[in-house]
Amino acid sequence: MLSERMQAALNKxxxxxxxxxxxxxxxxxxxxxxxxxxxxxxxxxxxKEEQLHAMKLYEYIIDRGGTVTLGxxxxxxxxxxxxxxxxxxxxxxxxxxxxxxxxxxxxxxxERDHATNSYLQWFVDEQVEEEASADAxxxxxxxxxxxxxxLVDQELGTRVHLFVLPITGTEAQA
Numbered sequence: 001m002l003s004e005r006m007q008a009a010l011n012k013x014x015x016x017x018x019x020x021x022x023x024x025x026x027x028x029x030x031x032x033x034x035x036x037x038x039x040x041x042x043x044x045x046x047x048k049e050e051q052l053h054a055m056k057l058y059e060y061i062i063d064r065g066g067t068v069t070l071g072x073x074x075x076x077x078x079x080x081x082x083x084x085x086x087x088x089x090x091x092x093x094x095x096x097x098x099x100x101x102x103x104x105x106x107x108x109x110x111e112r113d114h115a116t117n118s119y120l121q122w123f124v125d126e127q128v129e130e131e132a133s134a135d136a137x138x139x140x141x142x143x144x145x146x147x148x149x150x151l152v153d154q155e156l157g158t159r160v161h162l163f164v165l166p167i168t169g170t171e172a173q174a
Contacts, residue, residue: 002066021050023076038157045161091134098127
């Protein structure tokens, strides 16, 4: 069973993950408006990942006998100053989410909630990947400059979101 503090913190993280998905969807819409279909595809795949993260936490709260309480989701920005600025914001957002996950782990340790601490390790590992993925695009965009944006956009369009089906453990493409 979850403590009230842990339940509240996990619910806050569900909200943060839903916001993350909302943010990436807004970034996708902005890229669509700019005609950068590849970058839009990358952001839509990222949005799906964030929804998956929210649902993993949602299901964990329920599995532990807790109550999911969904709060309002703030509206994300809708415009950025180009592709590089957008991906820099995505990277900064992921570092913020990493700090939030680390705070959850610290709370689980403080509360001696070993099950939650163990569960959260997946998110700790996932955030390493999330930060590296966004930073890799930032670095490519810096190297490519405006002249290479077309090529980077084509590469970004090849990203697909893979998810593991919970029953079979097999990967599927969304």
